[in-house]
Amino acid sequence: MSLTKSPKGYFKILRNLPKEWREIKRRRLNEIVKEFYNNRLVSLKENKEGLAEIVLTKDGETKALRFKIDEMEIKKPAKWDGEWRVVIFDIPERFKKAREALRNKLKDLGFVKLQESVFVFPYECEDEINFIVEVFLIRLFVKFMRVKSFTNDEKLRVDFGLF
Numbered sequence: 001m002s003l004t005k006s007p008k009g010y011f012k013i014l015r016n017l018p019k020e021w022r023e024i025k026r027r028r029l030n031e032i033v034k035e036f037y038n039n040r041l042v043s044l045k046e047n048k049e050g051l052a053e054i055v056l057t058k059d060g061e062t063k064a065l066r067f068k069i070d071e072m073e074i075k076k077p078a079k080w081d082g083e084w085r086v087v088i089f090d091i092p093e094r095f096k097k098a099r100e101a102l103r104n105k106l107k108d109l110g111f112v113k114l115q116e117s118v119f120v121f122p123y124e125c126e127d128e129i130n131f132i133v134e135v136f137l138i139r140l141f142v143k144f145m146r147v148k149s150f151t152n153d154e155k156l157r158v159d160f161g162l163f
Contacts, residue, residue: 043055043057069105069131069132069135072105072109072128072131072132073109074109074110074121074123074124074125074128075123076123077123077124080122080123080160080162081124082148083122083146083147083148084120084121084122084146084147084148084149084150084153084156085120085121085122085123085124085125085126085129085144085145085146086114086118086119086120086144086145086146086147087106087111087118087119087120087121087129087142087143087144087145088117088118088119088142088143088145089102089117089138089141089142089143090117090141091117091138091141091142092141095138095141098136098137098138099138101136102132102133102136102138102142103119105132106119106121107119109121109125109128112156112159112160120156122156122160122162126144129142129144130144
């Protein structure tokens, strides 16, 4: 827009911009980009045309993946391998929101609560659990186990349709 010589051209460009672009507060946008840059979530690179591009760093990509957590699903294999996946946690009160978020996410994924801080699932999910604990920053408080059996697991086998 700054390259246009006449005010008429300037307003023509503005009329053709999508409504969303006109509503962006430039100052706030600059603050956000600066924050991401300072946190090393983005870096600035110059492309072939000499224009500056804002690109995600590895940390930025990880942070961006946090927004995909709501779309996460665990694929069920055709045949159960006979191992239970158990997630246990003891998350301090100061991380209460993360603890509740973990509980809710485990339930959303289909885990069954055995006790207040013990959840079980019959299918491979270690990568998903690792991702979740990284997103919620609770790695120190969460344990993942594989077990062949535990007492009274018959009801769970029925609930999951594993017979």
